[in-house]
Amino acid sequence: MRLKTFSPSDVAGKKVLVRVDFNVPLAGGKVSDDTRIKAHLPTLTALREAGAKIALVSHLGRPKGTVNLKYTLEPVGEELAKLTGWTVRFVPDCIGEKVDEAVAEWKDGEVLLLENVRFHPEEEKNDTDFAKKLVKDFDVFVMDAFSAAHRAHASTRAAAELIPSFCGKLIEREITMLSAARDNPKKPFVLILGGAKVSDKIAVVENMLKKADTILIGGGMAFTFLKAQGLEIGKSLCETEKLDFAGKMLEEAKTLGVKIVLPADAVVAPEFKADAPSNVVPADAIPQDQMGLDIGPQTAEIFTKEILSAKTVLWNGPMGVFEMPAFAKGTEAVAKALADATAKGALTVVGGGDSAAAIALFKMEDKVSHVSTGGGASLEFFEGKSLPGIEPYVIG
Numbered sequence: 001m002r003l004k005t006f007s008p009s010d011v012a013g014k015k016v017l018v019r020v021d022f023n024v025p026l027a028g029g030k031v032s033d034d035t036r037i038k039a040h041l042p043t044l045t046a047l048r049e050a051g052a053k054i055a056l057v058s059h060l061g062r063p064k065g066t067v068n069l070k071y072t073l074e075p076v077g078e079e080l081a082k083l084t085g086w087t088v089r090f091v092p093d094c095i096g097e098k099v100d101e102a103v104a105e106w107k108d109g110e111v112l113l114l115e116n117v118r119f120h121p122e123e124e125k126n127d128t129d130f131a132k133k134l135v136k137d138f139d140v141f142v143m144d145a146f147s148a149a150h151r152a153h154a155s156t157r158a159a160a161e162l163i164p165s166f167c168g169k170l171i172e173r174e175i176t177m178l179s180a181a182r183d184n185p186k187k188p189f190v191l192i193l194g195g196a197k198v199s200d201k202i203a204v205v206e207n208m209l210k211k212a213d214t215i216l217i218g219g220g221m222a223f224t225f226l227k228a229q230g231l232e233i234g235k236s237l238c239e240t241e242k243l244d245f246a247g248k249m250l251e252e253a254k255t256l257g258v259k260i261v262l263p264a265d266a267v268v269a270p271e272f273k274a275d276a277p278s279n280v281v282p283a284d285a286i287p288q289d290q291m292g293l294d295i296g297p298q299t300a301e302i303f304t305k306e307i308l309s310a311k312t313v314l315w316n317g318p319m320g321v322f323e324m325p326a327f328a329k330g331t332e333a334v335a336k337a338l339a340d341a342t343a344k345g346a347l348t349v350v351g352g353g354d355s356a357a358a359i360a361l362f363k364m365e366d367k368v369s370h371v372s373t374g375g376g377a378s379l380e381f382f383e384g385k386s387l388p389g390i391e392p393y394v395i396g
Helices: 035-039 041-049 074-084 097-104 128-135 169-182 202-208 221-228 240-256 297-308 329-343 354-361 375-382
Strands: 015-019 053-057 087-091 110-114 140-143 165-167 189-193 214-217 259-261 265-269 279-282 291-295 312-316 347-350
Touching: 015 041, 035 041, 035 074, 041 053, 041 074, 041 169, 053 097, 074 087, 074 110, 087 097, 097 110, 165 169, 169 312, 169 347, 169 375, 189 202, 189 297, 202 240, 202 375, 214 221, 214 297, 221 240, 221 291, 240 259, 259 297, 265 297, 291 297, 291 329, 297 329, 312 329, 312 375, 329 347, 329 354, 347 354
Parallel strands: 015 053, 015 140, 053 110, 087 110, 140 165, 189 214, 189 312, 214 259, 312 347
Antiparallel strands: 265 279, 265 291
């Protein structure tokens, strides 16, 4: 997939509005995780080096179309200034007189950070008149918020139709890496699915089943598949209404020659608690008073072997309740296997959301080929959907 990207001549001497995703966690009025800010620095640096003046627009949280200073972007501007050494001027609105004034007074080298775009209800309605107000002081629009690209909002879609527009370097890398896994994976291709629910992954399974050589299934969703095979899963999570889908998928995979690997063992506990007593049991012998909260060590070994045999690996969803140390070993084993596969030359892609949080927790995010910044966006991409925030930049 080729995208319309900016060259220095497109932005030199121009006032550029950049849609970033600064929807970062805050604690005590300070940014507690700057990963998303850092992800945009290649784009922002390239624009500045090309001689552009840059203003940034983003959302933060869900203020529901009203001004709620709990979700102000001002602390994010302070963090950006600290990270880069740039002069960052916070503008207490994203449209109107305050923006006009800031642009009129704009100094060379100064970065403008506009207030939370979701303080206006028109943003989430993809309102064209609101988008016109957003872009009216600017010459060029750059979309760099991949994690918001599955939303057709005024600042992710409508704005792109109004002034010359390009996608930024973060989106360019996301689409390049995700496309390599989705559209033209080198074989063998191993797809790893986890997380709590089968229902969250149905469209991914349907779109990727014919492309994968092997699918490894862990997490809470594995127990629905085990139940579909007639196994006893105790108190483990099970989407009863998805048992038919799970059974049909297993049959279809067999017909297509796709290898499905389900857990051989599980770490179980009587309740969903970090300090609950846990032990390892075979996946076909989970006691009725126990629930599976992680894949077991035998399964981790089997999954590792499959991952290390791959040329392409796509991982979406943790293997267990990785936030609790007693149930994190399976997810950590998969993260380590991805790192080892990468070192051997495989392309390894981690979907956003919980998978990205997990690989960061185990400090292996720099040891895989790519960790997506977008949970929902990457999921929809692998479902085969067209993303509204990307569509304007697709060439051909």
